[in-house]
Amino acid sequence: MDYLQSLRMFVKVAELGSFTGAADQMNVSSAVATRSVASLEDRLDARLLQRTTRSVTLTEAGRLFLDRVRSIVADIDDVEGGLLAATGVPSGTLRLAVQGTVGAGYLAKLLGAYTARYPLVVPQVIYADGPISLVEGRFDAALTSDYYPHPGSVVVRAVARSQTMLVASPRYLASVGRIGQLADLDRLVMLSHEDGASATEHDSTRRWLDANAPHATHIRANSSDMLRRMALEGMGIALLPASIVAEDIDDRTLMQVLPDTKLPSTGLSIAYGSRRNLAPNVRALVDFLAAQSAYDSLAAPVNHDDIALEEGA
Structure with a gap:
């Protein structure tokens, strides 16, 4: 054998x-x-x-x-997968699971650029509101935050890190008065992420909010886009990746709160089932993400040689 x-x-x-x-x-x-x-x-x-x-x-x-x-x-599987991808044309359906922390606007831009380069690939995107199983969901890959608890049999590759921002609508800020220091957050409404599948000790944004605004009123959602929309509606202050709120900051529908405060960063990872016999469309997506510095100018690229790993290795 x-x-x-x-x-x-x-x-x-x-x-x-x-x-x-x-x-x-x-x-x-x-x-x-x-x-x-x-x-x-x-x-x-x-x-x-x-x-x-x-x-x-x-x-x-x-x-x-x-x-x-x-x-x-x-x-060995990584080398074989790279050779197969180099000789195969990316095509066919790409079934992609997405964790709620990955913004839809950012993902649409990302997939737009990817499909422009690989027009024979047809993405199918499923936003997950619970645990993601590549096998049970028949997904080719998953895009998640870096703290998502994937099982040990899944290959996880970090793509980029993005800085976060505290943001709120002008209407909300006018209603609460001046916010001049971190302690002021404790009397306000914080819009924070809650995902039962990934609310772990590695969630840096959750830990930051718990440490710096423990007595604030917390309105929670498991979707960054939902938190952004709540902020736009004047419901409170949200801690979100800069990539999700950049356009809102530019058009002043959202304002940055405490801009000089040191805030945690967030990471984006891609997970897939195996390096061996990886389909060309999945391999192309992995390589595309690695080359993009995923969040453009808002992100620091990751050293992939150091971080490409098999979870649990």
């Missing part, structure tokens, strides 16, 4: 804790998945996985082996 394929199967089974799940993702039968790992164990003369009727866990030898081979397999 192919040695590299056995390594791939072992890594996938170890990450998912399931022969059946690994077989489904690699489009083979459970029997083939079992034989593949068994042949690897025979070759190494070592038990890598402990099987029970309810679970599959790594042995000590399996943990040591996984630590060494996971990055090797990922690197």
Whole structure:
């Protein structure tokens, strides 16, 4: 049996804790998945996985082996995927899941530029109001914030970071009086992001608001666009990525609050199922994002060699 394929199967089974799940993702039968790992164990003369009727866990030898081979397999798959993308023309449907923190206006610009370059690709965009599963949703990729908790079997690549802004409508600001220091926020209405799928300790904007306006009235939504619209309606002060509110600032429908205050930045990541046999349209999107500095002049580009990783590696 192919040695590299056995390594791939072992890594996938170890990450998912399931022969059946690994077989489904690699489009083979459970029997083939079992034989593949068994042949690897025979070759190494070592038990890598402990099987029970309810679970599959790594042995000590399996943990040591996984630590060494996971990055090797990922690197090989990345090289193969790049070569396949270079020889294939991006085309067909691109089914893309999007977390609510990614603004629709920004995403429309991004996809407009992408489809102009790859006119044979037809995007299908689904905004998610809950957990995103690439497998269950049959998504080719997902665009999420950098703190989104993807499972370990998903490849996650950071694209860019964007500065945030505190913004409010002129009408709201006129109604609350002068805001001259951070402490003033505690008596006001803050429009903040809430997403049960991703409200984690890594959400820098949520942690900043909790620390600096703990007693404010918080109106929450799981969509940055919804928070922007609430701000435009004069409902409070929102902490949003600069990329989402740049045009509103320019036309003065929103005003920046406490512009000299140091605020957290937010990140954009793309997640996809595997580096191996990555479809040309997905590979093209990954490379396109990497070249864009995603939020144009509002973002700092990311060193992709340092951050392209397999979540949980």
